[in-house]
Amino acid sequence: MTAKACAYALLLLTASVSAAPCYSDGDVVTLEGTATRQAARQAASDASAAAKPVWVLSLASPVCVEATPAAQGQRQQSIVSLVQIIDTTPTENARIQLTGKLVTGNVSGYYAVPTAIWVLRERVLRAQ
Secondary structure: OOHHHHHHHHHHHHHHHHHOOEEEOOOEEEEEEEEEEEEOEEOHHHOOOOOOEEEEEEEEEEEEEEEOOOOOOOOEEEEEEEEEEEOOOOOOOEEEEEEEEEEEOOOOOEEOOOEEEEEEEEEEEEEO
């Protein structure tokens, strides 16, 4: 590929990523992927409790998430490919679709990743 063709491909890729919706804390979203168990990290305020595993959705396609850091007050966008699953035990070893409220930041004493979904509904797309 020539340099000009590479630059054009990069421009198209950048335009398609920026055109994708960027979700915010509190949005109701539908995300698709595969659920796995992960070891959680303890929050500093809950150091006395024992760590327990948490469920994480490995997304089929990464999504944009917009969050407001407390210290800066400016919105930051990040591309997220893992989302912690809250309030349900998902179907394991299957491609699933979760609909729920998106939450950014540490939502409990146990967390695996900084973005979570408070699940309202699960749909199994296909068993693996």
